[in-house]
Amino acid sequence: MLVYLKIYRYNPEAGRNVPSFDTYNIEAEPTDRVLDLLEHVKGNVDGTISFRRSCAHGVCGSDAMRINGRNMLACKALVKDVGTEITIEPILGLPVLKDMIVDMEPFFNSYKSLMPFLINEDAPADGKERRQTPQQLDRFEDTTKCILCAACTTSCPVFWSDEQYVGPATIVNAHRFIFDSRDQAANKRLEILADHGGAFRCRTAFNCTEACPREIHVTQAIAEVKQAITAGGVEH
Numbered sequence: 001m002l003v004y005l006k007i008y009r010y011n012p013e014a015g016r017n018v019p020s021f022d023t024y025n026i027e028a029e030p031t032d033r034v035l036d037l038l039e040h041v042k043g044n045v046d047g048t049i050s051f052r053r054s055c056a057h058g059v060c061g062s063d064a065m066r067i068n069g070r071n072m073l074a075c076k077a078l079v080k081d082v083g084t085e086i087t088i089e090p091i092l093g094l095p096v097l098k099d100m101i102v103d104m105e106p107f108f109n110s111y112k113s114l115m116p117f118l119i120n121e122d123a124p125a126d127g128k129e130r131r132q133t134p135q136q137l138d139r140f141e142d143t144t145k146c147i148l149c150a151a152c153t154t155s156c157p158v159f160w161s162d163e164q165y166v167g168p169a170t171i172v173n174a175h176r177f178i179f180d181s182r183d184q185a186a187n188k189r190l191e192i193l194a195d196h197g198g199a200f201r202c203r204t205a206f207n208c209t210e211a212c213p214r215e216i217h218v219t220q221a222i223a224e225v226k227q228a229i230t231a232g233g234v235e236h
């Protein structure tokens with residue numbers, strides 16, 4: 001089948017400092033991924049097109065982009081699902097550096113501000129490992145699936161308009177430790193998220209949940225964090 005591709009272009013270093021679109025008609029199979037189409041154009045038609053990708057299998061999270069107006073991983077979006085007229089643009093709310101490549105530094109700075117690592121000063125009770133029941137794991141297992149693609153955060157209207165807001169992905173990754181019975185810094189994270197720019201900036205638009213390629217219940221995780229703040233902490 002013939003696919004009509006409309007690809008966002010911006011490259012100030014090469015004189016393309018006004019965003020515009022280039023268009024291409026290429027042959028594709030219904031089961032081709034949008035990433036395959038981009039690779040085809042880059043390899044055979046125009047080598048200057050820039051986009052991030054690595055694993056090509058929905059694991060690394062590097063190729064989140066807007067495909068027909070929705071945040072998706074290009075390696076998970078099939079032609080048969082997105083149609084034969086495909087517009088590809090960078091994710092919104094982060095500075096565009098070149099074509100589909102955005103500056104991820106603000107995203108990762110926000111992520112790091114919530115201490116996304118296990119904090120526990122005590123030795124394990126048996127001197128070897130910190131054990132958990134399946135029920136304790138259930139409290140946070142969903143949010144361990146995050147691959148930091150930024151599709152959620154950059155689909156959030158609050159994030160677009162308020163640079164103070166930490167964004168859904170940061171809260172998801174805070175949730176992963178706040179509800180982990182082995183961690184000892186939940187209150188510190190909740191204190192940060194209770195502040196302006198934290199969890200209560202969320203207006204439950206649900207864009208984040210719809211955008212998440214890992215099907216994490218993002219809005220629910222944010223709601224659980226809000227409840228924990230209101231309750232004054234988490235009981236394990």
Ligand code: SF4
Pocket residue numbers: 061145146147148149150151152153168169172211212213214215216218
């Ligand atoms: S929660 Fe989902 S959409 Fe957000 S960064 Fe993680 S994997 Fe990506």
Ligand code: FES
Pocket residue numbers: 052053054055056057058059060061062063073074075076
């Ligand atoms: S290239 Fe790794 S998630 Fe798509």
